[in-house]
Amino acid sequence: MKTTVHTLRKLKGQRPIVAVTAYDAIIARFASDAGVDIVLVGDSVGNVLLGFDTTVPVTLDMICHHTAAVARAKPNALIAADVPFGEAHYDFEKVLRACQRLLQEAGAEAVKIEGGASMAPTIARLVEAGVPVWAHIGLQPQQIHALGRYKKFGTNSAEADSLLADAVALEKAGAFALLIELTDAAVAQKISAAVKIPVIGIGAGPNCDGQILVYTDLLGLTPGYVPAFAKQFADAGAQMKAGFTAYTEAVRARKFPE
Numbered sequence: 001m002k003t004t005v006h007t008l009r010k011l012k013g014q015r016p017i018v019a020v021t022a023y024d025a026i027i028a029r030f031a032s033d034a035g036v037d038i039v040l041v042g043d044s045v046g047n048v049l050l051g052f053d054t055t056v057p058v059t060l061d062m063i064c065h066h067t068a069a070v071a072r073a074k075p076n077a078l079i080a081a082d083v084p085f086g087e088a089h090y091d092f093e094k095v096l097r098a099c100q101r102l103l104q105e106a107g108a109e110a111v112k113i114e115g116g117a118s119m120a121p122t123i124a125r126l127v128e129a130g131v132p133v134w135a136h137i138g139l140q141p142q143q144i145h146a147l148g149r150y151k152k153f154g155t156n157s158a159e160a161d162s163l164l165a166d167a168v169a170l171e172k173a174g175a176f177a178l179l180i181e182l183t184d185a186a187v188a189q190k191i192s193a194a195v196k197i198p199v200i201g202i203g204a205g206p207n208c209d210g211q212i213l214v215y216t217d218l219l220g221l222t223p224g225y226v227p228a229f230a231k232q233f234a235d236a237g238a239q240m241k242a243g244f245t246a247y248t249e250a251v252r253a254r255k256f257p258e
């Protein structure tokens with residue numbers, strides 16, 4: 001059955017929501033067939049697949065390209081797409097046009113936007129236009145150059161209070177869900193209890209309404225640094241390397257083709 005923002009909202013309090021990133025049709029199919037609820041075309045495509053160091057160089061064109069590939073798999077999982085660096089910060093027309101491309105041209109069914117309470121007015125207007133918005137708080141990787149490093153949020157009471165205020169403001173703005181990244185687990189739990197919309201965590205402890213991981217981290221395929229919170233559930237990297245080695249040896253030994 002097709003997952004929608006409506007069916008996701010109803011899962012809160014019923015069972016944990018499962019989300020992963022996907023950047024192409026093959027992975028979207030595997031993830032969706034496994035029963036994943038949401039496939040996110042994350043701007044992490046930049047550092048995990050495209051060889052960039054951060055998510056900052058990822059453009060709207062790139063996200064549209066990867067989202068269209070995911071959409072061609074026709075997954076049952078909801079297709080969400082990241083709004084890339086900068087796009088949500090010009091004016092309303094620019095961010096609406098970005099979301100219009102993602103939904104109309106690429107086939108996304110929801111967008112994810114990094115930002116706290118200050119993003120709430122923009123999100124309220126997008127929701128009014130029919131754009132389902134997943135609001136992303138806590139660590140916002142698009143802020144890396146401003147932050148200097150990836151750091152945990154909500155570790156003191158001022159930060160914890162401001163995260164809770166962000167969550168409440170974004171729920172009020174009409175976000176269909178929250179994503180909370182790299183935050184103190186107790187704060188993530190408190191936020192999950194305080195809002196009616198689902199809270200999906202990454203590096204935010206076990207007491208959220210769902211979890212998300214970058215698929216290459218959980219399959220053992222990430223080429224570079226893997227965050228400590230990610231758990232590896234399979235070693236697809238080792239299997240792929242073994243497959244390439246077997247092929248190389250078979251060709252060199254004239255055993256393939258037979």
Ligand SMILES: Nc1nc(=O)c2c([nH]1)NC[C@@H]1CN(c3ccc(C(=O)N[C@@H](CCC(=O)O)C(=O)O)cc3)CN21
Nearest residue numbers: 044047048055141150151152214217222226227228229
């Ligand atoms: N492969 C990959 N996995 C991800 O989860 C991911 C990306 N890339 N790229 C986009 C963002 C960036 N993310 C990151 C990147 C670094 C840390 C990190 O340095 N974490 C430290 C803890 C830092 C602290 O506690 O202050 C760690 O050891 O996990 C966390 C999340 C999450 N996202």
Ligand SMILES: CC(C)C(=O)C(=O)O
Nearest residue numbers: 021042043044082202
């Ligand atoms: C890490 C997740 C939440 C993300 O935003 C991405 O993959 O880009």
Ligand SMILES: [Mg+2]
Nearest residue numbers: 042043044082
């Ligand atoms: Mg992202």
